Amino acid sequence: MAWGFATDPQFQKELDWIDGFVKDEVEPLDLVLGAEHDIHDPRFKKLVRPLQKQVQERGLWACHLNPEMGGKGFGQLKLALINEVIGRSRFGPIVFGAQAPDSGNADVLAAFGTPDQKKLYLEPLLANEVVSCFALTEPQGGADPTMIETTAILDGNEWVINGEKWFASNASFASFFLIMAVTDPDERPHRRSSMFIVPAATPGIEVIRDYGFYGHIPTHAHMRWTNVRIPAENLLGSRGEGFVVAQERLGGGRMHHAMRSIALAQSALDKMCERAVSRVTKGDQLGKMQMVQAAIAESWAQLRQFRLLVLETAWLADNGHSWKDLRRNVSAVKFVLPQVLQDVASRALQIHGSLGLTDQMPFASMAMTAYKMGLADGPSEVHKVTVARELLKETKPAEGRFPSYMRFEQEAKAYAKFQGQLERSE
Numbered sequence: 001m002a003w004g005f006a007t008d009p010q011f012q013k014e015l016d017w018i019d020g021f022v023k024d025e026v027e028p029l030d031l032v033l034g035a036e037h038d039i040h041d042p043r044f045k046k047l048v049r050p051l052q053k054q055v056q057e058r059g060l061w062a063c064h065l066n067p068e069m070g071g072k073g074f075g076q077l078k079l080a081l082i083n084e085v086i087g088r089s090r091f092g093p094i095v096f097g098a099q100a101p102d103s104g105n106a107d108v109l110a111a112f113g114t115p116d117q118k119k120l121y122l123e124p125l126l127a128n129e130v131v132s133c134f135a136l137t138e139p140q141g142g143a144d145p146t147m148i149e150t151t152a153i154l155d156g157n158e159w160v161i162n163g164e165k166w167f168a169s170n171a172s173f174a175s176f177f178l179i180m181a182v183t184d185p186d187e188r189p190h191r192r193s194s195m196f197i198v199p200a201a202t203p204g205i206e207v208i209r210d211y212g213f214y215g216h217i218p219t220h221a222h223m224r225w226t227n228v229r230i231p232a233e234n235l236l237g238s239r240g241e242g243f244v245v246a247q248e249r250l251g252g253g254r255m256h257h258a259m260r261s262i263a264l265a266q267s268a269l270d271k272m273c274e275r276a277v278s279r280v281t282k283g284d285q286l287g288k289m290q291m292v293q294a295a296i297a298e299s300w301a302q303l304r305q306f307r308l309l310v311l312e313t314a315w316l317a318d319n320g321h322s323w324k325d326l327r328r329n330v331s332a333v334k335f336v337l338p339q340v341l342q343d344v345a346s347r348a349l350q351i352h353g354s355l356g357l358t359d360q361m362p363f364a365s366m367a368m369t370a371y372k373m374g375l376a377d378g379p380s381e382v383h384k385v386t387v388a389r390e391l392l393k394e395t396k397p398a399e400g401r402f403p404s405y406m407r408f409e410q411e412a413k414a415y416a417k418f419q420g421q422l423e424r425s426e
């Protein structure tokens with residue numbers, strides 16, 4: 001079993017190129033284009049398209065995909081190292097062809113799409129010619145997707161969809177939707193729903209309102225679907241398999257968010273350190289104050305621990321484990337992520353004083369990102385339950401009234417084990 005932390009020198013060259021490219025070409029885009037990423041905007045075409053072309057020419061486009069889908073097939077570990085760099089910039093994933101929710105939707109289409117569905121929806125999505133939306137959550141049921149009420153009823157050769165969706169990111173400018181709806185209400189909860197592909201131009205799809213976060217443009221839609229008719233063949237995967245299809249996009253997606261969050265937290269830590277050695281108070285550097293040192297040390301250690309968990313999970317995924325097998329790891333990554341990012345961003349904000357709160361600094365936005373990450377793809381509580389349940393499932397209860405590890409019993413066993421040797425040596 002090979003084991004180590006060294007990066008292959010050939011791949012390190014790619015990482016170095018990505019690092020320079022992100023710093024010089026991509027990070028400045030965040031300052032000019034801000035939160036916007038309308039692919040039809042002339043500014044997007046002028047500024048982003050040429051960078052995407054450079055990434056394609058370098059062979060680094062959509063690295064999360066396997067070679068048969070036009071990706072590099074690098075695997076999760078290398079992807080983690082790439083994401084740790086491109087995650088520094090909001091435009092990083094867009095320039096590298098790996099932005100959510102499109103990347104997860106592409107994974108799903110690749111895994112479950114028919115050849116026709118792939119041609120019609122996956123190919124333009126991979127080329128970033130269109131944007132897509134994933135509509136699962138509903139106003140009455142977020143953390144518990146078995147509560148969804150949107151229905152899809154087969155009427156001759158067409159499915160007819162009715163219902164409401166909530167927090168459907170990018171719905172207002174998506175070209176098509178992946179929507180989950182109840183098709184078999186009499187089945188058990190995880191077999192009731194199916195996934196569908198719906199072109200955005202289909203009549204009956206309405207955005208009631210877009211919601212945004214503090215300081216961000218509104219892109220998360222409350223939607224109403226009224227008698228939306230689509231051909232029978234727009235079912236994605238098998239009937240009743242909605243949960244299986246949804247799961248395919250969530251495992252990888254959660255990991256990719258985590259990999260990019262490492263980049264954000266690292267950048268907060270770097271800024272914290274620069275400020276600590278630059279600012280003087282009480283006649284000395286801020287960084288000489290022990291409580292400031294504690295904030296720096298705790299941030300570094302927390303981030304390294306989190307990174308190890310992410311890399312271990314990526315390594316396991318590259319070594320024959322499916323996301324389903326790895327759900328304990330993925331869930332742990334999912335709930336540790338917001339805590340680490342929130343802690344490091346908050347310490348960085350505090351060490352910058354009033355300046356840290358202003359819009360000149362990224363820390364408030366990072367803290368907001370931490371909250372987003374603690375909710376999107378399932379709240380932290382639900383993931384903690386998953387980890388604990390998995391651990392407890394494997395644990396046998398003690399046979400008697402007292403724990404199996406009472407010291408006097410362990411001692412008696414240990415003495416019995418070594419008795420012969422002890423007697424011989426006496």
Ligand SMILES: Cc1cc2nc3c(=O)[nH]c(=O)nc-3n(C[C@H](O)[C@H](O)[C@H](O)COP(=O)(O)OP(=O)(O)OC[C@H]3O[C@@H](n4cnc5c(N)ncnc54)[C@H](O)[C@@H]3O)c2cc1C
Binds near residue numbers: 135
């Ligand atoms: C940035 C962002 C983007 C999103 N994009 C999409 C998207 O594109 N498509 C889509 O379909 N959805 C999307 N969502 C919705 C997301 O999946 C839901 O927000 C999430 O599943 C939680 O649902 P909810 O917001 O309705 O919270 P609720 O279900 O109302 O839960 C509220 C709170 O209750 C507590 N809670 C809930 N369940 C449990 C439990 N089992 N144990 C203990 N405590 C619990 C938690 O504190 C939780 O935060 C997005 C959300 C965010 C924040």
